[in-house]
Amino acid sequence: MEGPDAPLVLVTGFGPYPKVRVNPTATLARAVAGSPRLRRLGLSARAHVFETSYAAAGAQAPGVIAAAAPVACLHLGLAPRERMLRVETRGENRTRALSPDVRGNRPALRALRPGSPAALRSAAPLGAILAALRRAGLKARLSNDAGAYLCNAMYFWSLDEARASGARRPVVFVHLPRPAPAPGTLPRRRRKTVRPTDAELTAALVDIAIALARAGRR
Secondary structure (H helix, E strand, O other): OOOOOOOEEEEEEEOOEOOEOOOHHHHHHHHHHOOHHHHHOOOEEEEEEEOOOHHHHHHHHHHHHHHHOOOEEEEEEEOOOOOOEEEEOEEEOOOOOOOOOOOOOOOOOOOOOOOOOOEEEOOOOHHHHHHHHHHOOOOEEEEOOOOOOHHHHHHHHHHHHHHHHOOOOOEEEEEEOOOOOOOOOOOHHHOOOOOOOHHHHHHHHHHHHHHHHHHHOO
């Protein structure tokens, strides 16, 4: 049963951003946090959905992490053009002013956190996570580039929080494809897709949360 000392995983997603009116990472983060399977294993998770803006997410991230005091962090981002899951291996301390955030702003500084390392690698069990996803029948790969948007920023902020506090907290960022439409929502000729469903993604992300919780409490 879940108790006050149950290992807690912080699971985050993002809200809408330009050209994405509904961000599935928000729903998926909440689904993972509410998983009965976690509770049966004596684990727990908390979901937080960040506004997709540099100002809001950058200001809120330290407080959200500190308040949760998690043993591990699982961050989710949407990669709309992908057809597989990308398990990111590192976050970079840099911005590229390519796309505006949901407020229409671009980052003003080249570094996300001046004075912090140029890049930080995840200490999470990435190989085991990748293997578990593939055993579940999902297409997945490791990636060395978390992109040039809020996804990379969130990953670096979280990794840097763990580094600065001395926490031995495994942190991982997973880029997700758009989930497949529910059966019956599209004409028959358009139903064929290789994208995973919401249920498949939720189950896979719960597996990742379990692996992270176990790694974080060792």
